[in-house]
Amino acid sequence: MRILMLVATSLATDTRVKREAAALVDAGHTVHVVGRSVPEDFVAGPGITTSSVGTSSVFRKEGGTSLQGRRLPWHLRLARWVLLPQHSKSSFTRWASGAYEDARGREFDVVHAHDFTALEAGERLAREHDVPLVYDTHEYWPGRTRSHRPTPVQRWREARVEKRLGDRAAAVITVGDGVADALRRDYSWPHITVVRNSFPLPTSPDPELTSPTGALYAGRLAPFRDLETVALASRTSSVPIELRGPADESWLDTFEPEQLTVSPPESVDEVTERLRRLGISLVTMAPGWENNVLAMPNKIFHAVHAGVPMVVSDVGEIARLTRELGLGRTYAPGDAQSLVAALNEVAADYPAVRAKVIAARDELSWPRDAAALTEVYQRLQSRPSGSSTLGEPGSTDPSGSEDDE
The missing domain is CATH 3.40.50.2000 (Glycogen Phosphorylase B;)
Structure with a gap:
């Protein structure tokens, strides 16, 4: 399958996205990732191509100076705290719009949207190209910590959007059982697979260490x-x-x-x-x-x-x-x-x-999670025509809720 990934990160330090893309390539797929301000010298690896969309917002142009890291007087700190939600929303909205424009002319068989910031663009591309959508949420979005003023109305609206668009996804992936349970509780999604942020098994022997330093x-x-x-x-x-x-x-x-x-x-x-x-x-x-x-x-x-x-x-x-x-x-x-x-x-x-x-390494390392990820795509390839979701891993009924994680 030709997989289109969307993620609002630079990719260079995003170990989860890189690891997932590599696992899917190893399983025989090809992957193109649309990222955010990806470094020009970034090399994704065999079978993975990338493109980049900038990080401008109505508050700061691409490459403009950030206030972060500067010692600010109290009134500018207050203004930053007040305006940060609008700046973040504007930045991610512009990135999503640019990611959609970058991807709309490409050929792909599935859209893999990483996190809520990519969900709306991903759902639109999947719908317009009549291909499945995979929603890969790296956190419990409604419960995130935020270093700015409270935004209860925005949170409520985002939860409604996440529910509506996630309902349309062929599969939902997340990082742990706790987040998966919360999403089932909030949205009644039956089609969730856990793919943790695990690491590969080590290739070098463990050093001798009898006490910590x-x-x-x-x-x-x-x-x-x-x-x-x-x-x-x-x-x-x-x-x-x-x-x-x-x-x-x-x-x-x-x-x-x-x-x-x-x-x-x-x-x-x-x-x-x-x-x-x-x-x-x-x-x-x-x-x-x-x-x-x-x-x-x-x-x-x-x-x-x-x-x-x-x-x-x-x-x-x-x-x-x-x-x-x-x-x-x-x-x-x-x-x-x-x-x-x-x-x-x-x-x-x-x-x-x-x-x-x-x-505990065998249980908590990437080979197990890579297998869970590739199983999602195996089921995508074999899902019944017209089925909107895949059901849980191991379920014989595409609308079932049995979980074998």
């Missing part, structure tokens, strides 16, 4: 990740803690790092090697937002790939998985001493905890 948080440095608690824990932790990742500079300007080492992002492979040297991965999340409760972030699977235990916020799905498989310890969000105690517990029982992480 540090703990690493590798991810976006921004609000709602409980990093303030991590900073407080660094005052008394005997395990040194590092933060590495792209930063929301407006947040970073007010962040007190205490004894933390804060550094720019590294490549995936560099993070893997750093995790293996330090020995513990921090997976932190602040409670209070439903998407955080349901999230199953890359960091969980990256730690499994690296073969290191983790210390995880006692929040929703990430805590459930950690306890269920013995991948590390949980701590109470907002409680620095609880975090220090969890780090000490992992360090004290390190060889046993690490062995459980390594034992």
Whole structure:
């Protein structure tokens, strides 16, 4: 099949989209991805082609200077907080319009829309070309954290659009069982498949490591990740803690790092090697937002790939998985001493905890999730004529709801 993917990211750092595209190519398909401000030197890989649409909005032209990262007086910070929802909506709307124009003259057999930002353009292209739509939502959109003023009317409208267009999709894919259950609850969708943000099985042997030398948080440095608690824990932790990742500079300007080492992002492979040297991965999340409760972030699977235990916020799905498989310890969000105690517990029982992480690799690595993804496309090719959805994986009835995930 000729697959058209739409995603409002630069692709260069979007491991999920790259991994899905490569898996579909390995299964015999071809993939074209329309991304957002894709770097000119980006190489997607064999069987994958790309094109790019810019990120302009009515508030800033393509390539214009962002206010993010600049120290602003209070009145400009307030204006940014007020206007940010309109800027984001304008930017994504213009990208979606450009993505539609880029794709409308192409030939494809299925449209794969990544996230809500690509859903409307994807549904329109699928309808006009009379091909199936796959909706791949990377998060629980109505429950996302937002660093701007409340927008309840916009959220309500977006939920209605997501429900209406998702009803028309031949298949819905999402990142974890928690998000899948929430979508079934909200929208009564029977056609959901879980494809997690997992990593490939490692190709090199695990290093000898009997005790940790540090703990690493590798991810976006921004609000709602409980990093303030991590900073407080660094005052008394005997395990040194590092933060590495792209930063929301407006947040970073007010962040007190205490004894933390804060550094720019590294490549995936560099993070893997750093995790293996330090020995513990921090997976932190602040409670209070439903998407955080349901999230199953890359960091969980990256730690499994690296073969290191983790210390995880006692929040929703990430805590459930950690306890269920013995991948590390949980701590109470907002409680620095609880975090220090969890780090000490992992360090004290390190060889046993690490062995459980390594034992979980087959269950929590990309081959399993790639198989779930390619099964969706196998069912797309064999679905009955006129069927609007595929039903659940393993269902013999295209409208059924049995789930074998």
